[in-house]
Amino acid sequence: MSHYTFVFFLITGCTGISFGQATTASIAAPEAYPVSIYKEATAQSQNLYNGRQYYVYDARSEEHQFFNDRKWRKGVVRYDEQQFDSIPMIYDIFRDELVVKHFNGDHLLLQSEKVDFFMLDDHNFVRMESGKDINPQMRTGFYDILYDGKSRTIVRRAKQRQEKIVDKRVIALYPQKSFFYILKDGKYHASQTKKAVLNLFPEHKKELRKALRDGKLRFRKQKDLAIAKMVSIHDELAKP
Incomplete structure (x- = not known):
């Protein structure tokens, strides 16, 4: 739960308390408690x-x-x-x-x-x-x-x-x-191009090309997915 959501909960949850003009210390006491909680809850969010x-x-x-x-x-x-x-x-x-x-x-x-x-x-x-x-x-x-x-x-x-x-x-x-x-x-x-990625991992070029074909990934149009797939396949193959 975020800080400001928590604060909102505290405020709405305290609406049943009367905040009329206080005439004695005992009446004023309920006011101080929710205010102190509010200040504590918002202290971090101020950053x-x-x-x-x-x-x-x-x-x-x-x-x-x-x-x-x-x-x-x-x-x-x-x-x-x-x-x-x-x-x-x-x-x-x-x-x-x-x-x-x-x-x-x-x-x-x-x-x-x-x-x-x-x-x-x-x-x-x-x-x-x-x-x-x-x-x-x-x-x-x-x-x-x-x-x-x-x-x-x-x-x-x-x-x-x-x-x-x-x-x-x-x-x-x-x-x-x-x-x-x-x-x-x-x-x-x-590593902007497929060639650049393949040249980084020359020992696995064949497997990386196959991974793109099997996944039907087009490098230029799906560069994020293609590169992530190629690199993850290399790491898997390179495990001792």
Whole structure:
């Protein structure tokens, strides 16, 4: 149960208590108890809801800057060493920033360096630091964990902002790209093509091609599924 859901339960569950003007200490006592519980219950959630205001830009454009779509969806985030569940959120992949919705409707931008991971739309995004978690030439940011076995496979989801003029109006375009990396020998290798994946595992090329055929996976159109399948098959075959 999320922090704010718990708080809502506490408040609604206490509506039977009278909060009229107190004339004695014994009458005032019931007020102090639920207030103290409310403060305790909201103490941790304040860490989540103290970010800067986020304003949706290019809101009228047909294309958008977010992951998958413009809809707010409930997800899980570990922020400032605390985990929060069922939080309405949206991921701006153009700026590589996570935004959450406060229960008063405000849109708040989380500090990326305090986000360990978040789970959204069945995707698990982990913040990885250049030179520490990933290769020095790779950029620090959120990476989608495509496959989490021995040959860990990660994806950086990105969008570029472009403009075109239609009827004297500037229209924003956001074409999306995905950059795939496979961990081998302690280093991440860029793996955008089927050839690149096969070259990483030359001893199992035949089996990997067969896995794609058996699964009826078309690499270019189903790249996420195809790469995850190939890497998992390799790890299975490579077991001692």
